[in-house]
Amino acid sequence: MLFQTKDLKFSHPGQKEYHFQDISLDRGESLLILGKSGSGKTTLLNLIAGLLSPHSGSVVLDGTAINQLDSGKMDRFRGENIGIVFQKPHLLAPLDVKENLMMARYFSSKKGQDADELLKELELSNKSHSPVNQLSEGEAQRVSIARALINRPKLILADEPTSSLDDENAERVVKLMQDQATKIQAALIIVTHDHRVKEQISNYIEVKSV
Amino acid sequence: MNLFKLSWKYLTFRPLSTGLNVLLLALGLAIITVLLLIQDQFEKKMTQDAAGIDLVVGAKGSPLQLILSSVYHVDFPTGNIPMNEAVRLSRSRLVKQTIPMALGDNYQGYRIVGTNHDYLSLYEVGFSSGKAWEEPFEVVLGAMVAEKSGLKLGDTFTGSHGISVGSHDHDHHDFRVVGVLEPEGNVVDRLVLTSIESVWYTHDEEEPAEEETTSEPSEDQDTDAHDHEHQNEVAEHADHDHEDHDHEEEDQGHDHDHDAKFHHPVAKSGFPKTDQDRDVTTLLVQYRSPMAAVQLPRMINSNTNMQAASPSFEMSRLFELLGVGIQVLEGLAFVLIAISGLGIFIALYNSLKERRYDLAVLRAIGASKFQLLILIFLEGISLTFLGALLGILLGHSFLSILAAQNEQGIAAGLEAWTFLSAELWIVIYALTVGVLASAIPAWSAYQTSIANQLTRK
Numbered sequence: 001m002l003f004q005t006k007d008l009k010f011s012h013p014g015q016k017e018y019h020f021q022d023i024s025l026d027r028g029e030s031l032l033i034l035g036k037s038g039s040g041k042t043t044l045l046n047l048i049a050g051l052l053s054p055h056s057g058s059v060v061l062d063g064t065a066i067n068q069l070d071s072g073k074m075d076r077f078r079g080e081n082i083g084i085v086f087q088k089p090h091l092l093a094p095l096d097v098k099e100n101l102m103m104a105r106y107f108s109s110k111k112g113q114d115a116d117e118l119l120k121e122l123e124l125s126n127k128s129h130s131p132v133n134q135l136s137e138g139e140a141q142r143v144s145i146a147r148a149l150i151n152r153p154k155l156i157l158a159d160e161p162t163s164s165l166d167d168e169n170a171e172r173v174v175k176l177m178q179d180q181a182t183k184i185q186a187a188l189i190i191v192t193h194d195h196r197v198k199e200q201i202s203n204y205i206e207v208k209s210v
Numbered sequence: 211m212n213l214f215k216l217s218w219k220y221l222t223f224r225p226l227s228t229g230l231n232v233l234l235l236a237l238g239l240a241i242i243t244v245l246l247l248i249q250d251q252f253e254k255k256m257t258q259d260a261a262g263i264d265l266v267v268g269a270k271g272s273p274l275q276l277i278l279s280s281v282y283h284v285d286f287p288t289g290n291i292p293m294n295e296a297v298r299l300s301r302s303r304l305v306k307q308t309i310p311m312a313l314g315d316n317y318q319g320y321r322i323v324g325t326n327h328d329y330l331s332l333y334e335v336g337f338s339s340g341k342a343w344e345e346p347f348e349v350v351l352g353a354m355v356a357e358k359s360g361l362k363l364g365d366t367f368t369g370s371h372g373i374s375v376g377s378h379d380h381d382h383h384d385f386r387v388v389g390v391l392e393p394e395g396n397v398v399d400r401l402v403l404t405s406i407e408s409v410w411y412t413h414d415e416e417e418p419a420e421e422e423t424t425s426e427p428s429e430d431q432d433t434d435a436h437d438h439e440h441q442n443e444v445a446e447h448a449d450h451d452h453e454d455h456d457h458e459e460e461d462q463g464h465d466h467d468h469d470a471k472f473h474h475p476v477a478k479s480g481f482p483k484t485d486q487d488r489d490v491t492t493l494l495v496q497y498r499s500p501m502a503a504v505q506l507p508r509m510i511n512s513n514t515n516m517q518a519a520s521p522s523f524e525m526s527r528l529f530e531l532l533g534v535g536i537q538v539l540e541g542l543a544f545v546l547i548a549i550s551g552l553g554i555f556i557a558l559y560n561s562l563k564e565r566r567y568d569l570a571v572l573r574a575i576g577a578s579k580f581q582l583l584i585l586i587f588l589e590g591i592s593l594t595f596l597g598a599l600l601g602i603l604l605g606h607s608f609l610s611i612l613a614a615q616n617e618q619g620i621a622a623g624l625e626a627w628t629f630l631s632a633e634l635w636i637v638i639y640a641l642t643v644g645v646l647a648s649a650i651p652a653w654s655a656y657q658t659s660i661a662n663q664l665t666r667k
Contacts (some may be wrong), residue, residue, distance in 0.1 A: 013405055046661045049574070050662035051574070051660055051664070052661045065385075069580065071578070072578045072579070072580065075573060075577060075578040075579070076576055076578065078574065078575075078576055079575055079577070080576065084574050084575075084664075086571075086664060090217075090568070090570075090571045090664070091571075092219075092568050092571065092572075093223065093568075094216075094219035094220050094222070094223035095211075097215070097333050097613015099219070102211040102214060103211045103572075103575065104575040104576065105211070105573075106211045106212055106213075107575055107576030107577050107581070125373055148575075153578075159664075201418065204659055210228055
């Protein structure tokens with residue numbers, strides 16, 4: 001198994017405790033995490049990404065128990081092994097497209113993908129030196145995917161990646177992530193309540209507030 | 211990409227705010243740079259120009275004016291003193307050496323100083339061409355005078371009366387350049403040096419016209435003087451024929467007399483030889499012993515019609531007077547720097563609010579908390595570093611403008627482009643401002659909770 005969670009429990013201060021079902025994924029596999037607002041699916045994503053620490057249970061990626069890493073090591077591990085795609089692209093505005101990618105490269109010591117090659121695959125070659133605030137919504141989201149993929153992560157995490165995109169772009173974005181996950185042999189987890197995505201990825205779990 | 215490049219991108223992403231803060235800081239630091247440079251060079255220059263001069267003796271008046279006019283050649287002279295009194299003083303056992311000076315003329319604003327060769331040795335000057343003056347109306351130019359006026363060896367020019375440009379010209383007799391000095395970096399650079407005799411004879415030219423008709427005694431005196439000088443000339447040149455000729459034509463031969471005395475060697479040390487009641491402007495005095503510092507000024511000030519002033523005392527008095535102004539400027543500089551520090555703080559703090567997402571994204575793509583801390587500090591520090599460089603540059607440019615516009619004044623020869631080690635402190639000082647201003651924003655960046663930031667819907 002490339003990725004596994006076991007008995008994850010977490011509670012925000014003053015709220016009831018979430019108990020998440022276990023997840024296990026192999027290389028190249030995809031998983032949807034579905035759930036209503038407030039069901040805790042975002043919390044689960046944060047736990048998987050190592051942005052939050054679980055009260056109990058474990059998250060293991062390629063043999064590393066990431067919930068046991070200290071803060072600094074976790075940051076570096078995340079940069080190298082987990083590519084995160086957010087709901088909004090959140091590109092760094094002062095940098096151009098390629099610089100955004102190279103910034104992610106800077107925080108990792110791993111040999112990543114070739115930035116120009118990756119941009120070409122995502123049909124962004126001609127935008128490589130464009131300021132990011134001149135990109136369309138779809139383009140910007142693709143850049144943020146490229147940024148998540150540049151370091152050849154073992155796990156690709158996407159948080160509502162399609163919610164602000166039209167049908168055409170939404171389908172394209174999901175397909176891109178699947179293709180890339182297969183190419184670099186990474187596991188793909190998409191957290192969403194967007195039913196359009198279900199048509200492309202059949203494997204899913206549903207998070208329910210217990 | 212790296213953190214430094216990223217911080218630079220963020221700075222240039224907000225050019226107006228960055229520019230304003232850099233400029234504010236630069237202005238404050240420029241004032242400090244100018245003050246530092248002026249303080250250092252001025253005091254050095256003041257000390258250097260007054261080196262070897264223990265006391266200046268001149269006509270009664272403001273002692274500061276006396277020092278400024280006869281040591282630094284900036285203010286108007288206080289007046290003249292009778293030479294016989296000066297001679298008497300120079301023979302005092304308290305005095306080691308005296309250098310008489312006759313001031314009051316200029317060439318294009320550069321002062322013509324009548325003195326003797328001791329003045330040259332006082333400043334240990336070197337000649338870049340030619341030699342010292344030997345005869346009346348021969349002059350030696352300071353390096354700056356030569357450069358600005360374009361005069362060369364053998365060139366002649368007419369002096370003007372007074373010490374500023376625009377006074378009437380002494381057109382009766384031209385000065386002839388016989389030497390040009392090497393640049394010394396002191397007051398000598400902007401002086402035209404000649405013999406005391408030259409200055410006297412220049413002024414004689416204009417008076418006799420009236421004297422010939424009005425005052426008999428002075429006519430006699432003139433004749434006496436000529437006789438005396440002729441005798442000297444006889445002794446030295448043995449030019450009997452010429453002498454005889456002169457004597458025969460004594461009555462109408464005024465021009466010839468002048469010609470003769472004009473080719474008479476001048477005094478190279480001590481006072482010029484003359485039988486007339488001549489004046490000099492000031493006397494630079496070197497003490498023989500420390501005791502003289504106590505006795506001589508008091509003696510001169512109470513027993514004679516002259517006044518004595520000490521360059522070191524008067525200059526420290528001047529600096530005391532200027533001190534208030536310098537303090538005001540310093541205060542202004544610190545206010546500017548404080549405001550710019552505050553400006554940088556506010557700019558960073560505000561931009562941080564807009565950048566919470568950016569910081570969280572950076573964390574998500576692998577940046578550590580510590581790297582974010584560094585990023586914010588880098589922004590503050592590169593901002594202030596730029597400010598420091600610009601400030602120092604501005605300060606030096608300002609000084610070079612000041613020096614260029616004040617060619618003949620006291621700021622002349624201020625070296626605008628020499629750098630002091632104290633300027634390194636300006637840079638360090640600026641960087642400290644940068645660190646202080648970015649400390650709180652950096653800390654708040656360090657503590658950004660990424661999970662909350664990124665997943666907030």
